[in-house]
Amino acid sequence: MIALIDYGGGNLGSVLKAVEHLGHSAQTVDRPELLTSAAKIILPGQGHFGAMMGALAKRGLLEPLRQMLAAGKPYLGICLGLQALYEASDEAPEVPGLGFLPGRVRRFEGVFKVPHVGWSQLDIRRKSKLLGGVAPASFVYYCHSYHGPVTAHSVATTDYGQRFEAAVEMGSLWAVQFHPEKSSEVGLRVLKNFLDA
Amino acid sequence: MFAKRIIPCLDCKDGRVVKGIQFVNLRDAGDPGALAEMYDREGADELVMLDISASREGRATLLETVKQVARRLFIPLTVGGGVRSLDDALRLFSAGADKVAVNTAAVETPQLISEIAKHVGSQAVVVAIDAKLSRDLTVEVKPSLSGGVVAYTLVREPDGRMRESITFPRAVARCRLGMSPWDVVTYGGTHPTDFRALEWAARAASLGAGEILLTSMDADGTQCGFDCELTAAIAKSVHIPVIASGGAGEPEHFAEVFLRGAADAALAASIFHFGQHTIRNLKEFLAARGVPVRWERSRELKVRSSERPRESSDSSS
Numbered sequence: 001m002i003a004l005i006d007y008g009g010g011n012l013g014s015v016l017k018a019v020e021h022l023g024h025s026a027q028t029v030d031r032p033e034l035l036t037s038a039a040k041i042i043l044p045g046q047g048h049f050g051a052m053m054g055a056l057a058k059r060g061l062l063e064p065l066r067q068m069l070a071a072g073k074p075y076l077g078i079c080l081g082l083q084a085l086y087e088a089s090d091e092a093p094e095v096p097g098l099g100f101l102p103g104r105v106r107r108f109e110g111v112f113k114v115p116h117v118g119w120s121q122l123d124i125r126r127k128s129k130l131l132g133g134v135a136p137a138s139f140v141y142y143c144h145s146y147h148g149p150v151t152a153h154s155v156a157t158t159d160y161g162q163r164f165e166a167a168v169e170m171g172s173l174w175a176v177q178f179h180p181e182k183s184s185e186v187g188l189r190v191l192k193n194f195l196d197a
Numbered sequence: 198m199f200a201k202r203i204i205p206c207l208d209c210k211d212g213r214v215v216k217g218i219q220f221v222n223l224r225d226a227g228d229p230g231a232l233a234e235m236y237d238r239e240g241a242d243e244l245v246m247l248d249i250s251a252s253r254e255g256r257a258t259l260l261e262t263v264k265q266v267a268r269r270l271f272i273p274l275t276v277g278g279g280v281r282s283l284d285d286a287l288r289l290f291s292a293g294a295d296k297v298a299v300n301t302a303a304v305e306t307p308q309l310i311s312e313i314a315k316h317v318g319s320q321a322v323v324v325a326i327d328a329k330l331s332r333d334l335t336v337e338v339k340p341s342l343s344g345g346v347v348a349y350t351l352v353r354e355p356d357g358r359m360r361e362s363i364t365f366p367r368a369v370a371r372c373r374l375g376m377s378p379w380d381v382v383t384y385g386g387t388h389p390t391d392f393r394a395l396e397w398a399a400r401a402a403s404l405g406a407g408e409i410l411l412t413s414m415d416a417d418g419t420q421c422g423f424d425c426e427l428t429a430a431i432a433k434s435v436h437i438p439v440i441a442s443g444g445a446g447e448p449e450h451f452a453e454v455f456l457r458g459a460a461d462a463a464l465a466a467s468i469f470h471f472g473q474h475t476i477r478n479l480k481e482f483l484a485a486r487g488v489p490v491r492w493e494r495s496r497e498l499k500v501r502s503s504e505r506p507r508e509s510s511d512s513s514s
Binding site for chain 2: 014046138184
């Protein structure tokens with residue numbers, strides 16, 4: 001069973017629709033009991049880092065999620081679902097992240113408009129299952145004000161004034177800053193790679 | 198590279214798409230789901246659906262149309278037209294909209310912007326502004342001594358007298374005079390207000406708007422080009438993206454509004470009717486002009502599970 005984590009603020013509908021379009025079925029999960037039988041987990045994160053981590057904790061999902069990820073359960077984090085993997089975020093300095101990725105999520109600063117809304121190119125750094133079949137310099141759709149630093153597990157980065165982590169693959173832990181459910185063919189390919197893996 | 202966005206617009210009335218992109222080869226122009234897939238395939242960066250129904254029944258069937266479009270659309274979808282409350286917005290989000298556009302209701306009740314933004318985030322709130330040259334200003338065009346034409350603006354002074362001022366471009370000079378030349382109009386452009394477009398755009402941004410969808414009522418329908426002065430003035434006064442709308446007739450107009458108008462995105466409907474201009478050709482043109490666009494040389498359906506597009510029976514290809 002593919003679990004779509006529902007913490008009360010994510011863009012579940014769009015992701016669910018994309019998953020079903022690709023011929024898979026998923027179940028929205030808002031309680032830890034439902035999480036245990038999941039074969040794969042998707043966290044479509046949106047909104048405020050602190051609010052999301054708080055909501056996950058409140059629903060008793062945070063610790064089970066952390067344990068399952070540490071145990072190697074296949075995971076795809078989207079947008080905030082990537083940022084949650086870092087140690088912390090400037091958006092909510094008092095709220096710790098899951099700590100699977102080193103570093104701190106920061107806000108965009110500089111001359112460009114914030115949030116980063118629209119299509120930017122992926123700089124693909126190495127071969128991966130996550131981005132298998134995705135052409136170099138493909139455009140993907142972003143909608144975020146905060147970004148994570150490039151890590152050793154980076155598969156692709158994007159430059160928007162600052163170069164940031166666009167996609168990571170760390171064993172079975174996959175995550176993307178962009179929205180694959182809004183990135184047309186490229187996005188569907190990424191989702192398909194995760195669902196078929 | 199961060200791309201400028203090309204956004205086709207569908208007008209919906211009483212639950213049906215009445216004005217949208219029509220291509221020679223598309224057999225089912227009336228099927229919103231098929232239309233959605235086609236725009237995505239053609240390279241649209243986002244889709245806007247505007248409801249122009251006058252009736253409440255029309256609004257209800259809009260939700261069904263949104264659902265059908267959203268089901269097969271994997272690019273962002275913005276829906277607007279007659280959104281008057283947080284509940285209206287939430288219903289559209291449930292139906293599959295990624296962003297909701299508010300216009301008249303936001304002018305009348307500005308708190309609506311922050312109310313929706315608090316609920317779903319600023320990035321999902323588009324404030325649509327219809328702007329028109331102030332009715333205090335009129336423009337005359339006279340032949341010049343050198344054989345060309347000169348544009349004069351007749352400016353109404355506070356004491357009521359009319360003062361003549363040479364302007365080219367006309368609005369730039371008015372800006373230099375310290376005036377904000379554009380007014381906000383509501384109710385689909387029928388109702389003038391006393392709000393200045395620049396001030397309203399800045400206020401909307403401060404209230405939590407994620408983007409401005411700016412329509413020039415002067416340029417709309419003319420197919421003579423976007424209103425670049427208006428667009429640039431708004432784009433430079435807010436820190437959020439500005440989508441230009443109104444006046445597109447040729448690919449060159451898009452280049453102008455991106456290069457001169459400082460727009461982040463451009464919306465169009467009429468230019469794509471009857472297939473004389475396609476999004477694909479437009480993006481090729483813009484790429485050649487140095488405008489950053491999302492464009493791949495070959496686009497093929499690789500992943501979709503639905504069948505290939507059908508050819509119409511009288512297609513010559």
